[in-house]
Amino acid sequence: MPEDPPPFFDHHVFVCTNKGGCADEGSKKLAKHMKSQAKAMGLKRVRVNTTGCMGRCKFGPVFAVYPEGVWYSPQDRDDVEEILATHLRDGGRVERLMLPGRKR
Known part of the structure; x- marks a missing residue:
């Protein structure tokens, strides 16, 4: 079986901007801020x-960081x-902001 190609990104962050949920909690502005700060x-x-x-x-607003x-x-x-500094730059986790995982 061939190996998977290397990923395009080290981290891919998905930000929910659904109306009536996360968007009402300011997720669009937070996503825009994350984009600009990541670049900076x-x-x-x-x-x-x-x-x-x-x-x-x-739990909104919700951000999901992959591949983790x-x-x-x-x-x-x-x-x-x-999140940018601790997780995306330094490889740690911001435990106080993490959502609870699913039960196994």
């Missing part, structure tokens, strides 16, 4: 995309910057 920090291999509903409305599969609920620009 020189994180060229980080991609931020907006999406429709991701099914975790009660870590989901966050940042509430403001400072939280976004902490």
